[in-house]
Amino acid sequence: MGELLREWRERRRLSQLELSIQADISTRHLSFVETGRSRPSSEMIVRLTEQLDVPLRERNQVLLAGGYAPAYPETSLTAPEMTTVREMVRRVLAGHEPYPALVADRHWNLMEANTGIALFTEGCAAGLLEPPVNVLRLSLHPDGMAPRIVNLAEWRAHILGRLHRQATTTADPKLFEMHEELSGYPGGEATTGPGGEPVPNPIMVPLRYRYGERELSFFSTTAVFGTPLDVTLAELAIESFFPADPETAEFLGDRRVTGR
Template sequence: MTTATVGNLLRTWRERRGISQLELAGRADSSSRHISFVENGRSRPSEEMVLRLAEHLDVPVRDRNALLVAAGYAPRYAHTPLDAPAMEVLRESLERLMTAYDPYPALVVDATYDVVAANRAVMMLLDGMPEHLLTPPLNVMRITLHPDGLARQIHNLREWRGHLLEQMQRQIALARSPALRSLYEEVAAYPVADRPGDTEPRESVPYIALPLRLEHDGEILSFVSSISTFNTPMDVTVAELAIETLLPADAATAKYLRSTGS
């Protein structure tokens, strides 16, 4: 099997992004001639140039190591397991963040949506979920879209499902992850039952973003989702973590959650 060269890999990432050699050269303070030479193997890029091109091509941190190795350099980014002693401070910080956000739901997921940490409010929403969906590792997409999971309680399921599947498609286009592609194919194939909320008139609440309308204990709770990642990560594990917080989308939801946390 032929080993991919750094030039071939860079060309692949450039074409995925739909960027011309001239445009990439302008972004990376280089020349289209040099970019062409790198891609066809006539010029070996410096380590700095590999990282600069990777940055402007928005190459995931995991794949930047592959570019460096293909160019003959050592990997720059560690890949430290989250349960390693070196990650203790990060784990503690995430737990503090989850606790501080309570009584509103917050969780941390990895690159394939497995739950790394979640607060009390999230677990409250999962109360009564079938055991086969709660077996570790918990996976947010399975829990949300499986017909035995939260899908039974989501009143705007078709809208929310469409939002989640589009989100996954964007990530697959960015990272080309086989594991994420497999998860997408699994959850996209789940049957979708019509819910009353899919056809009922929209409420007059001026939502700032598409809400998740979820029934819990006889109450209809409305949330908008916010996702955060780490700036300039220097570790693959950290780069692939995402913190999702569910903000109450109306006063009734905020009041209900505050009452459950008291």
């Protein structure tokens, strides 16, 4: 448990003094906790992991390592307890139509989507659309959306940079594996940061997408639940795409009105 706490503290680039001040404990006590000389209460572990912004799933792992039961449940999205969440998410997705929107888990597996997302999946290989559909793989795979992304190198840099930051923040080995896989897909060279991670456009990266003879342009936003106490809920993300130019907005509006 102490080793895990130390790893998270170092990952957040905090000294023992800085963390002890934030958590309102003595540096000596924190040192004893990290070295195993002191066994903290479950409340203390939760307090420290909160200050370190440790994801809920990983907080449970630290608690288990300390000999305590997990503090945060992990409820399936299909469970009866999640009925309200499912209904709310589906209302959000439906309300965003005709623009594309989807819900993904922490590994970017597709959980829900509205009808507008068909604009992106049309023309993708059937194998990539078999559940569980991975949104990022579908985006950059040469048999997926990639051949129709006009600014593929730019979009690829954005996706890889975002994935690298998420993997670094959560220390999730599956995300690092996914980053390695997606980095191997063709799509142009990207500028890299000091850690080798791709650096996207610092302002905003549009998704310029070829649909038939048209070029559509989108920007995206990501929404997460603000105060989750459930692991599943904490890991859900709603990705919504908006038209980035009047031509795209007009085209999608025509699709909505005429049914084309």
